[in-house]
Amino acid sequence: ELPPDYARGFEGGNLVVVEADSIPPVDELEARVREAGVGIVEATKEASNRLAVNLPYMGVEAKAAEKLKGELVEAFPDREIEIRRTETVGPKIGEELKNRTWAAIVISIFGILIYISWRFEFKFAVGAIIALIHDVVITVGIFSILDKEISLAIIAALLTIVGYSLNDTIVVFDRIRENFSLRRKESYGAMVNISINESLSRTIITSLTTLIVVLFLFFMGGEVIHDFAFALLVGIIVGTYSSVYVASPILIEWQDRIAGRQKK
Structure with a gap:
């Protein structure tokens, strides 16, 4: 552990x-x-x-x-x-700050759950939240493995990663919703696959552009923001693939389960 x-x-x-x-x-x-x-x-x-x-x-x-x-x-x-x-x-102040920090992350995730449920559907919200939790856990896990400190700057980086990954996920979800109304004859899995392919170039270009900037920060920003830039590097890479390979498959699994229940 x-x-x-x-x-x-x-x-x-x-x-x-x-x-x-x-x-x-x-x-x-x-x-x-x-x-x-x-x-x-x-x-x-x-x-x-x-x-x-x-x-x-x-x-x-x-x-x-x-x-x-x-x-x-x-x-x-x-x-x-x-x-x-x-x-x-003091230890008490430090513990209180730690609890408030993680509470802020949890509250932000619940806020996202409510917003996406209202803007899209609940199944979209579940997919997005699981992808975001995945991004945060992977980033914190890599910091633990490398024995890097979790500081206020890293918490800021985690919240930035949540926002960045969510933006990517919503772009894919929006295309899925649009194609769902246009491609009624396609299976849900095929329609999600088409939507991912249609938005893939945008996702890759946006991620590469952001990655180049963060790489400059990582190598040239100095020791003060080195860990912050490293967290962003990990988060952008993880967030990019999670919006495609974590959030979207959850929608397909959710839809398949609903279809299976309806057949019964």
Whole structure:
């Protein structure tokens, strides 16, 4: 089992920004601080002489900063080390933020269910929602496998993926609905297949265009938005195929079950 690795804002913890005349290698710093018993430490280089260090929750900011500085001075006595900034998120606040975030995603999915049921039919809504859940689960799963943090930026990326995938799905659904009224003699499966083929070029062109932009963000956007761009990359690829190969087959399965009941 690989649970998501939540960022400090969700789990609670201390962020301490350290400045030194000569920054030690990040891996060495993390290892030395862990050995001192501070706990799991993650350091990110912000500048040539500045590090942002994430620590487990230690209470007030001053206590965390003081403890970290003491360990660093002991580990690297030849360097001048100063604490430039500290931030603290308590475990209760982090847990509340995490719950509210996932609640926002669930509420948005239910809102989509209601809207598509009203705009199309309930079976279309079910297909769209299953496709969206599929997209979110796959993206979060890949982040868990790669041990990447789920931060507020990644939640924003997940909501963006939901919107993007839904747009693709609705384009296909709209063509299915249109062909359903025009091709009464076709079987439902054949009609869905025709609709997918008619909208496939639009889906591919739109996805490729978006993918090119996100690739630029991924490779040239810098470390700050690297994970955000990676989440979008995964989501666009997964969302593109789910609108065709997940949402649409659910409609066919739904219709076949209805037809089977009517025959009985």
